[in-house]
Amino acid sequence: MSEILIRELESVAELKHSEHLQRLIWGEDDPPDNSDLLLAIQHEGGLVAGAFSDGKMLGFIFGFPSSTQGVQHSHRLGVLSEARGLKLGARLKWFQRDWCLARAITLVRWTYDPLRAVNAGLNISSLGATSSTYHVDYYGPMVGINAGLPSDRIVAEWKLDSPLVASRARGAQPDLPQGRRVDIPRDIEQLVSRDPQAALAARLSLRETLMDAFGKGERIIGFDPETASYLIG
Known part of the structure; x- marks a missing residue:
């Protein structure tokens, strides 16, 4: 290629x-x-x-x-x-960061399914986004690759000019932050296909855990791709 x-x-x-x-x-x-x-x-x-x-x-x-000046919503x-395998997701996001900073946009927000370990690895671990907002069944019943579970979403907040994000943009990979670990399935799509009830249980368990943490003022501060674990603090 x-x-x-x-x-x-x-x-x-x-x-x-x-x-x-x-x-x-x-x-x-x-x-x-x-x-x-x-x-x-x-x-x-x-x-x-x-x-x-x-x-x-x-x-x-x-x-x-x-609606907030200096803030972009990233939709797709x-x-x-x-x-x-070409890391195009990350490359597109870093392009987005450069594009936004050139236009005085310093915060990008988007929703994603917190049960998708691949997305968490990109959004939280690679890009340095954090989250403290949970939406229950945000889109209602969905079709396509999102079918099979309530469409719960969390809001990733990407502070483009933060030292953490700037270091990742330069290729650095800081140590994982200290925080309480919350495990998720390594492959939720496979679990939905193999055991829908177990996938639903994973959705409801993570919903309860994150909503409780966010309600106490905690937030997602990291993600460990090796263990598919969020770090909460």
């Missing part, structure tokens, strides 16, 4: 192609963000970018301005299965 180029999408044709990419990543039943909406948001200060190799789009990231990040 040739060199990866990450850039903003530059035409209506590319925006339309991103709809196809979203269907490949999230499933045909999961409605993509359509090109008309992406075009309007891009023109009003949103980020719509992709990762390309030999002209082929392999990954996609979409963020838009929030996805990479084709054939391109996994």
Whole structure:
């Protein structure tokens, strides 16, 4: 595979192609963000970018301005299965950081499923985001790759100019912070397929633990990919 180029999408044709990419990543039943909406948001200060190799789009990231000045909501990040292992998710996020800082945006927020260890490894461990907000069944019943469990989500908060995030942007991997460990399944998709009741029990257990911790003023401060454990403090 040739060199990866990450850039903003530059035409209506590319925006339309991103709809196809979203269907490949999230499933045909999961409605993509359509090109008309992406075009309007891009023109009003949103980020719509992709990762390309030999002209082929392999990954996609979409963020838009929030009601708070200097804060962006990051809505979509996805990479084709054939391109996994290239660290495109992280590369797209670091592109997002540079793009935001150039526009005086210093905080990016997004929701993700706290049971997905791969996402926690990227969002918390690699990028240095934290979280203290829990949403129960945020989207209601879902289809595609998100089907099978209540759509609980936590809010990742990525402080782009913090020393922790800046060090990770330079490639440093600080020691894991000290905190109470909360384990999650290593592969929730496999567990949903193999034992739906065990997957639901894992969802409800983590919901109770995180909501209790967040209610006490604690937050997720780290994630250990080796053990699939959140660090709470």
